[in-house]
Every structure is written in C-alpha cells, then in structure tokens.
Amino acid sequence: MEKATLLEWYRQMVLIRRFEERCDELYQLEGKIKGFLHLYIGQEAVAVGSIGARESGDHVITAYRDHGHALTVGSDPGRVLAELMGKATGVTGGRGGSMHLVDTERTFWGGYGIVGAHLSLAVGLALAEDYKGTDRVCLVYFGDGSTNIGYYHESLNLAKVWNLPVIFILENNKYGMGTSVERASAETDLLKKGMAYNMPGRRVDGMNVIEVYEATTAAIDAARKGEGPQFLEMQTYRYEGHSIGDRTRYRPQGELDQWRDEKDPIATLQAVLLNDYDVTEDELLAIQNEVMAEVDAAAKFADESPDPALDSLYDHIYPGVIGEVN
Amino acid sequence: MPRLTLREAISEALREEMQRDPNVFIMGEEVGEWGGTYAVTKGFLEEFGERRVRDTPISEMVIAGAATGAAMAGLRPVAEFMTINFAFVAFDAIVNHAAKVSHMFNGEIKAPVVFRAPGGGGKQLGATHSHTPDVIFAHFPGLKVVSPATPYDAKGLMKAAIRDDAPVMFIEPVPLYTSPRVRDDVPDGDYIVPIGVSDIKREGRDVTIVTYGEGLHTALDAANQLAKEGIEAEIIDLRSLQPLDLSKALASFKKTFKCVVVEFGHGTYGIGAEVAAQLQEKGFDYLDAPIKRVAQAQAPAPYAGALEKSALPNAEKVIAAVKEIL
Numbered sequence: 172m173e174k175a176t177l178l179e180w181y182r183q184m185v186l187i188r189r190f191e192e193r194c195d196e197l198y199q200l201e202g203k204i205k206g207f208l209h210l211y212i213g214q215e216a217v218a219v220g221s222i223g224a225r226e227s228g229d230h231v232i233t234a235y236r237d238h239g240h241a242l243t244v245g246s247d248p249g250r251v252l253a254e255l256m257g258k259a260t261g262v263t264g265g266r267g268g269s270m271h272l273v274d275t276e277r278t279f280w281g282g283y284g285i286v287g288a289h290l291s292l293a294v295g296l297a298l299a300e301d302y303k304g305t306d307r308v309c310l311v312y313f314g315d316g317s318t319n320i321g322y323y324h325e326s327l328n329l330a331k332v333w334n335l336p337v338i339f340i341l342e343n344n345k346y347g348m349g350t351s352v353e354r355a356s357a358e359t360d361l362l363k364k365g366m367a368y369n370m371p372g373r374r375v376d377g378m379n380v381i382e383v384y385e386a387t388t389a390a391i392d393a394a395r396k397g398e399g400p401q402f403l404e405m406q407t408y409r410y411e412g413h414s415i416g417d418r419t420r421y422r423p424q425g426e427l428d429q430w431r432d433e434k435d436p437i438a439t440l441q442a443v444l445l446n447d448y449d450v451t452e453d454e455l456l457a458i459q460n461e462v463m464a465e466v467d468a469a470a471k472f473a474d475e476s477p478d479p480a481l482d483s484l485y486d487h488i489y490p491g492v493i494g495e496v497n
Numbered sequence: 498m499p500r501l502t503l504r505e506a507i508s509e510a511l512r513e514e515m516q517r518d519p520n521v522f523i524m525g526e527e528v529g530e531w532g533g534t535y536a537v538t539k540g541f542l543e544e545f546g547e548r549r550v551r552d553t554p555i556s557e558m559v560i561a562g563a564a565t566g567a568a569m570a571g572l573r574p575v576a577e578f579m580t581i582n583f584a585f586v587a588f589d590a591i592v593n594h595a596a597k598v599s600h601m602f603n604g605e606i607k608a609p610v611v612f613r614a615p616g617g618g619g620k621q622l623g624a625t626h627s628h629t630p631d632v633i634f635a636h637f638p639g640l641k642v643v644s645p646a647t648p649y650d651a652k653g654l655m656k657a658a659i660r661d662d663a664p665v666m667f668i669e670p671v672p673l674y675t676s677p678r679v680r681d682d683v684p685d686g687d688y689i690v691p692i693g694v695s696d697i698k699r700e701g702r703d704v705t706i707v708t709y710g711e712g713l714h715t716a717l718d719a720a721n722q723l724a725k726e727g728i729e730a731e732i733i734d735l736r737s738l739q740p741l742d743l744s745k746a747l748a749s750f751k752k753t754f755k756c757v758v759v760e761f762g763h764g765t766y767g768i769g770a771e772v773a774a775q776l777q778e779k780g781f782d783y784l785d786a787p788i789k790r791v792a793q794a795q796a797p798a799p800y801a802g803a804l805e806k807s808a809l810p811n812a813e814k815v816i817a818a819v820k821e822i823l
C-alpha cells in the first residue's frame with residue numbers, strides 16, 4: 172500500500188472518531204443535537220477501507236448509522252454537523268437529520284432509517300447501472316440485525332436472480348440494538364446467510380482497514396466484470412450504545428474492552444504506519460491536530476448557521492415544487 | 498378514433514411510452530412470459546425484450562424498493578403489483594421511501610416511479626383479494642394517486658404518470674378492464690390527461706355526485722334513472738385522489754347545494770369523509786342538506802356472490818341517497 176493512502180485513511184478514521192465524539196458532547200452536554208444519534212465509533216475501518224476501494228461514480232448507500240460513510244465519501248463535516256443540529260445549511264436543510272444524510276454529487280444516496288429498506292433501493296441503483304450498460308457498482312451497508320428482515324432476503328435474492336453489481340457489506344457488530352446475533356438469528360454464521368443466495372462471500376476483519384480495502388477491491392472487481400452480487404461480512408464492534416441513552420447493559424463485562432484494547436482500527440493502522448512505513452509520532456499528531464481543528468470549525472459553522480425557514484416546510488414534497496400546499 | 502377498453506387504453510399508453518423513452522421499463526410478477534396477470538402487458542416481452550420487461554420473483558418489498566432505487570438513478574420504472582392487495586406487503590417501500598425521498602433529502606433525490614395496481618372487488622375473490630384501499634395511499638404527502646374511470650382518461654393519465662417526477666400510485670379498477678360499456682374513443686398517439694385535475698362527466702342542476710373509478714359508472718347509471726324522474730345530477734370524476742382537485746366539486750355544489758359522494762372503498766375515513774369536510778369548510782353557506790356517502794360496507798369482503806354484492810355501492814343506493822336529500 173502507498174504510504175500516502177494509508178495516511179489519508181488514518182486521517183479519515185480519526186476524523187470520524189473526533190466528529191462522533193463531538194456529536195456525543197453536543198447531544199449529551201450541550202443539548203444541540205436531538206432525536207436519534209447512532210455513533211460509528213469502533214466501526215471506522217469498514218467505511219474508510221471499503222469506500223476507499225470504490226471508483227468515483229460507484230454508488231454508496233447505508234442505514235441510519237451513516238455519519239462515517241458521509242464523511243468518507245467527502246461530504247463537508249460542517250454541513251453534516253449542521254444537519255445534525257437541524258440547521259438550514261445542513262446537507263438536507265435540516266429535513267433528514269442524523270439518519271438521513273445524503274450527497275448525490277458523490278453518489279452517496281443516503282442514510283435510511285428503516286432497517287433493511289435501503290437494500291432494496293441498492294438493488295435498484297445497481298439495476299439502473301446494469302440497464303444503462305455501465306460498469307458501475309453499488310456498495311450497500313447494513314447491520315447484523317438487518318439480516319432478519321424480509322427486505323434483506325428479497326434484495327439478495329433479486330440481486331442474484333438478475334445478476335446485479337451489488338456489494339452487500341454486512342457490518343456485523345454483534346448486536347441489533349440490545350439483541351445479539353445469537354438471540355436473533357437462527358443461523359448465527361452470517362456469512363452463510365449471504366452465501367445462501369448463491370453469491371461469493373468472504374469474512375473480513377472489519378477492524379483492519381487494509382483488509383477491508385483488499386476484500387472490497389476484489390468484490391468490486393468481480394461485480395464490475397459482470398460476475399454479479401458479492402457479499403462481505405465485516406466483523407466489527409460498536410463502542411458506544413446503539414443510540415444516545417443506551418447504557419449497553421446487554422453486553423458481557425469486558426467485551427468492549429477486549430475489542431477496543433486489542434483491535435481498535437485506528438490503533439491498528441497507527442501501529443502499521445509507525446512500524447512498517449517510518450511514519451513518526453509527530454506526523455500522526457499533526458494529523459490529529461488538523462482533524463481537531465476541522466471538527467472545531469465544523470461545529471462553529473453548524474452552531475452559527477440559521478434554522479430552516481418555516482415557510483420551507485412544503486418545499487420538494489413533489490420534486491421541483493416549492494412552497495405549494497396540497 | 499378506435500374504441501378501446503380500459504385495459505387496451507392502458508396497454509397502449511405503456512407501449513407508446515416505452516417506444517418514446519428508452520428509460521421506461523416494466524417490472525413485476527408475471528408481466529413478461531405470462532403477459533400480465535390481467536394481460537395488460539401481453540406481447541410486451543416479444544416487442545421490448547427481457548431487459549425492459551422484467552419478470553420478478555414474488556417479492557413485493559423489493560419490487561417496490563428496487564423500482565424506487567432505479568428511479569432515483571434516473572430510470573422511469575413502471576412496477577406492477579399483481580393486484581393492489583399485495584401492495585400492502587410493500588407499504589414501507591411505497592410510503593416511507595418512494596414518497597419520502599424528495600422532501601426528506603430536500604429535493605436532492607427524486608423517485609419518478611409508477612406503481613401499477615389493479616384494484617377493486619365484486620369478483621368473489623374473498624376478503625384478502627378484494628380491497629379498494631386507494632384512499633390509504635392518498636393519505637401520504639409525496640405520493641400521487643390516480644385512478645381512471647374511462648379509457649380516454651386512463652391512457653392520458655398513464656402517460657402523465659410515467660412523465661411525472663413524483664412517484665405515482667396508478668390504481669386500475671379491475672371490474673372496468675374489459676367492460677364493454679366503458680369502451681371509449683381513444684385517440685391514437687400522444688396526449689396527456691394532467692394529474693390532479695378533476696373532470697365533469699355529466700352536467701346537471703339538482704345534485705352533485707362526486708366519485709371516481711368504478712363509482713363513476715354507478716353514478717352514471719343512477720343519474721340516467723334519476724333523469725327519468727326529472728332529477729338532473731352533475732357528476733364530478735376526481736380522477737386523482739392526490740393531489741385532490743375539489744374545485745369543480747365545490748363549484749357544482751355551490752350550484753346544486755347538495756352532494757352525494759360515491760366510492761367503492763370503505764366509507765369510514767374515506768374519500769366521502771374528506772370531500773364532505775372540505776365542502777362544508779369552503780361552502781358552508783351553500784349547505785342545504787347533509788352530504789351523503791355511498792360506500793362499501795364496513796365489513797371485510799365476503800366470498801358469497803349475493804353477500805358481496807350487497808356490501809358494494811350500486812345505482813339504487815345512490816338514487817336512495819339522492820332522494821333523501823332532495
């Protein structure tokens with residue numbers, strides 16, 4: 172791997188973590204973020220490594236735990252944070268909130284709040300590329316809990332029946348809210364649940380950004396060549412609760428510590444950079460400081476942004492229609 | 498001008514739109530090889546091929562979701578539900594995704610998808626297969642809902658639906674598909690009937706009948722009989738339930754001071770309830786008598802022929818309602 176690429180991934184992962192930590196403060200200490208807030212801390216390597224493997228024009232779509240994906244595709248942190256604070260300058264002008272970020276310029280089709288639903292949209296995005304005869308693919312992210320909903324099964328099945336270029340990226344963080352895979356899924360080997368639909372699948376250390384990148388690159392190549400949908404099970408862990416207010420009492424004592432202390436994605440990459448790439452502590456510190464400044468600036472921008480105009484309520488109910496009440 | 502049945506008119510609209518725009522395609526259960534459950538797409542597979550006439554598995558969630566996703570990426574899908582009863586399985590994809598993306602993402606995404614849904618009862622298919630649930634879909638901002646009663650309107654509305662940037666639920670009254678009495682002069686080639694514009698189907702001075710779909714023909718039967726007794730009913734065909742155009746209904750009501758609403762769905766929370774509410778709000782001073790509703794009985798549709806018939810609107814019930822308020 173190129174050193175510059177690894178440093179960029181390091182920066183992206185640190186950005187996600189600092190961004191999420193700031194969101195937590197803005198919610199719990201300052202009361203400036205409301206509603207649901209699903210943090211991505213611990214899972215950074217999945218978004219960074221896999222989106223790092225796509226080419227521009229390839230689609231990205233995910234569920235409600237979407238801040239990491241938005242920042243990785245390159246959405247402006249200030250506008251993302253403004254969205255979380257319900258401001259007019261937010262990525263959807265304060266309409267979507269934390270769960271519904273979007274950036275179509277970067278072919279990021281959004282976060283979606285209904286478990287599993289966006290898998291069907293992903294099939295449609297891939298269908299459109301197949302229909303037009305391009306070689307673009309669609310990366311779709313979803314959790315372990317989502318493998319139990321009908322949308323999941325219908326979407327994997329149709330993607331395979333129609334041989335569509337979808338990369339199904341399962342972020343297996345062991346829990347859907349408070350329910351573990353063991354308590355929710357008749358088949359606890361979730362890789363099998365993907366391969367049941369007759370597509371190639373691979374289990375990946377989702378805490379290792381390089382492995383995520385390599386596995387996703389191979390999957391994208393195959394789909395691009397017309398080999399149809401691919402399945403990747405990323406083994407990962409969410410450090411925080413499902414959403415703000417979750418005290419995670421359902422987790423066995425020591426489980427979090429084990430993941431954080433032994434497998435943390437940022438620490439893992441940091442070790443690679445220091446040991447194998449002659450990067451110095453100072454260089455990494457400089458990146459961290461840069462990111463801190465970026466998050467500070469984002470927070471300032473969001474905080475100083477105006478609220479949405481109340482008369483915008485009816486805008487875009489129908490595409491292109493502004494201000495009309497039906 | 499050729500005289501077409503409702504089914505032939507819809508079929509012609511679909512064919513012409515597919516010839517006009519290469520991005521229009523059809524997907525659904527049995528739309529291809531079978532030729533469409535109600536034969537609306539008969540011959541389409543032969544004419545347009547498998548890429549544009551796509552048989553799906555029995556997977557309503559992903560039919561609706563993937564059609565929405567493909568629309569988001571720039572295609573113009575026409576997704577067929579075998580019947581509207583099965584759209585309930587896809588309710589989330591329709592009302593929470595197709596209908597929401599434009600507003601929730603602040604106009605950044607649009608989903609120009611048409612959901613075709615044959616609906617209606619009276620065919621002794623039992624409670625699960627005999628719904629007229631049209632009004633439910635009209636409840637949600639973001640979705641357009643149309644239901645034609647004549648072949649002329651059907652062709653023009655289908656073309657409008659396919660070209661509309663909003664998602665459209667296109668509800669086709671099955672009992673009218675091949676009915677010889679609804680045969681109509683339908684122009685060859687291109688014309689549009691705009692969505693959200695109601696139509697006066699019969700002029701009269703004594704009472705206003707507001708209806709749509711199958712109800713139009715029941716209302717016309719009633720009006721013909723009433724005319725023999727010197728009672729002239731004016732009939733407004735809503736054609737679209739969302740956006741709902743009550744301008745002609747209100748103008749007519751201000752002339753007749755009396756109104757009966759005829760709908761084939763259940764009456765509770767139905768179209769009649771909405772029409773009555775709006776007419777009294779906007780025309781209270783013209784109210785000479787209660788606004789009457791003739792609707793399907795508030796009971797699940799039974800199988801037995803006479804029993805089912807007794808639950809549905811008919812001309813006698815409309816005549817009785819009119820006479821009650823004259």
Ligand SMILES: Cc1ncc(C[n+]2csc(CCOP(=O)(O)OP(=O)(O)O)c2C)c(N)n1
Pocket residue numbers: 236284285286313314315316317318344346347348413
């Ligand atoms: C259809 C539906 N049912 C329930 C919920 C409530 N809910 C939100 S997230 C969630 C857990 C999903 O877990 P998983 O797919 O593993 O994703 P994770 O939160 O771990 O990223 C539940 C039950 C929902 N949003 N949608």
Ligand SMILES: [Mg+2]
Pocket residue numbers: 314315316342343344345346347348
């Ligand atoms: Mg999970």
